[in-house]
Amino acid sequence: MKQTKLLALISASAVLLTVTAACGNKQPAAQATKHQILKVVVAAEVPTIDSAKSYDVVSDDQIYNFQQGLYQLGNKNKIIPAIATKLPTISHDGLTYTIHLRHNAKWSNGTPVTAADFVYAWQRVVNPKTASQSASKFFDIANAKDISLGKKPVRELGVAAHGKYELTVKLATANPYFLNSLTETNFFPQNKAFVEKAGKKYGSSAKYMLANGPFELKDWTSTSLKWHYVKNPDYYGAKKVHLARINESVVKSTSSATDLYNSKAADVIPLSGDFVKQYQNKPGYKKVSTYGVSNIEIDLTNEQHPELANRNFRKALFYAVNRQQFTQDILQDGSTPNTGYLARGNTVNPKTGKDINDELGKETYYNRTKARHYLKLAQDQLHQKTFTLKLQSADTDTGKRVTEYLQSTLSKNLPGVKIETQNIPAKNLFASLMSYNFQLTTGGWEAEADPAVVLEQFTTGYAHDHGGYSNPTYDRLIKDAEGKDAANASKRYQDLKQAQQILLNDAVVIPLYHSANSYLINPQVKGIQTHSFGQILDFTNAYFKK
Structure with a gap:
């Protein structure tokens, strides 16, 4: 079975916490510079950045910025390879998935992202000691349910690494929607050595977290009202990342957020209520x-x-x-x-x-x-x-x-x-x-x-x-x-x-x-891709057009 993410009614437009601009993948040749700094207003504090424990859309929206899984959503919600090199090979009975990983994916500490990182992360989710509220999301995989109930050891989960860059997944029941699950945060990899060294502190702050996505998280703790991301130089697609930095801050008042936007202290903000009527016909308004x-x-x-x-x-x-x-x-x-x-x-x-x-x-x-x-x-x-x-x-x-x-x-x-x-x-x-x-x-x-x-x-x-x-x-x-x-x-x-x-x-x-979801976006911000489910937005290829 697959499990959805909890979505509190933070606001009609602020649930996604971040902002979309232009769709599409065309970007200029210019590299990221010190001027490519995106200032984003968000509507709520982040409950967790541990992908094994995330169960809400607030956390997911942030995790997508600095980590990445086997697959991701592309244009028109199409599933495309990320850490994987191509779509999986699926057995005739629909039960076995064989996935090959790219050799140039790295963690932000310089170590490679390997098949073993996915095996470890998935075992950690279903391990009852982790107390993940997303364990049932893995019940499509062989033995996952019994493991989560303490009836079988975690090593019997139907996932295995063959060398560094080949992963096989054995399902309990064929499910044509399983591939979609592999784009979601709970299926992201984790570096065993780093997680175990951090122990109980893992995911409690940016200091105790590794990135393998386009950005690295900085200055975040569980009580933070402000944090930021910087471009991850170890990301395999770093050449296509133009933003040098993303500054995020929690602002719960739409009036205060619009004041920041109008004074150019924010580039992207969520809108709701009367503010939608006020801005819906002006440049920078976007509805998703x-x-x-x-x-x-x-x-x-x-x-x-x-x-x-x-x-x-x-x-x-x-x-x-x-x-x-x-x-x-x-x-x-x-x-x-x-x-x-x-x-x-x-x-x-x-x-x-x-x-x-x-x-x-x-x-x-x-x-x-x-x-x-x-x-x-x-x-x-x-x-x-x-x-x-x-x-x-x-x-x-x-x-x-x-x-x-x-x-x-x-x-x-x-x-x-x-x-x-x-x-x-x-x-x-x-x-x-x-x-x-x-x-x-x-x-x-x-x-x-x-x-x-x-x-x-x-x-x-x-x-x-x-x-x-x-x-x-x-x-x-x-x-x-x-x-x-x-x-x-x-x-x-x-x-x-x-x-x-x-x-x-x-x-x-x-x-x-x-x-x-309604937003105000600095008209100079281009290249943000949006989706109607899963990863609602993607800042990877965003840039400022001067």
Whole structure:
């Protein structure tokens, strides 16, 4: 199974934390100079830079800047070689991948990147001693699940190095989407000698981290509000890297960020709310749509709030949100209302080409009459007329506006329901979700090419099944979609369609919107490549055109 990355509702446009400019790969012949310094505003502190432990999009966005895996996304989301020399050779049964590595990839301490670095990193992820919240992402690989459960030793993971530059991967079940996983941060290599020498300090600061990507991370700790990157001279593609430095700083106020941009103290900033309207017709405005989804997550197992386990109460919340009003008046960044859990355009019927959400009907449309009907049913079942719940979100401008809107609309449309709000730093919001002890929290999942990955989070016992949902029928559908039906497009589609229908019927979460991200970019910045899933942006070939 593959696991998506946790995405807190930091802001509609700031979730990605960095900024896109022009797409494409054409750059001038000029090399990086002292003047090629990109100043980027980000919206939240970074939880971790350890690729084995990363489980959120905030961390991923930073790791992509200084590390690299076997493959990466190129133009139009095409998978292209990175540390690998070419696409893998796959056995006839789809179970064995043979991958050859380039000989000129190096770590920033000068040592070569080898096949053994991938074996070590992947074993570290599934090793229960690491306590990685991304271990289930490796369950496509032979023995990975049993290793993570402590039933088998890590050496039995289905990955092996043959000399320095050949890697073989043995899968437990053939999955045509496995190649996409190899572009993601959890599959990046790690240098065993460096990690073990650093010990518990590994990944705690830039000092205890190696780079093998286009840039090196500097001056970062887990509490940093400012850090920077410098060009990595040991990167195999260093000649195509034009930026000498990237300065990043956390600014949670969009107003403050625009002040920095207008004074030329920032080159790239995220936009949201009224600021999108203000700048959308001006030079430097850029919108990027993704397959990311955002929602209200619900702790179905909260013993102090049994109403959250009540399906009718959740359905009341489900219908009480006017998603059209929410995206147009609050987000104002091009995000669109979710008409299902999966983002529109992500999943279509292979026989008819019709979007999965159109086939399911108007399940998530706002309906105050239905909302109050389900609330009355819940009140009668629970023998309770009033309810008070806490809704959490990030402490950014958008996070605050979102909680204010949801507090107002839920209380207005559901008499007897009181919503209290709490806005906290993004990394604390992630921690709250992973504690499995909350009430209502804004959250979601980053853009993914494979819709089964998005739906997988609600399977029984899954690490990121934050609300504790469990449904045997749902579990079977997702298992079939990622297993026996993975190579049959029609059967797989029906599995996903039925699974999404169950989610919507049970109101496991409250779908809100399909992400779009708005930015202001210095018009002189060119060459940044964007993607609709995975690595949303790539600074490798960015440059200033004077």
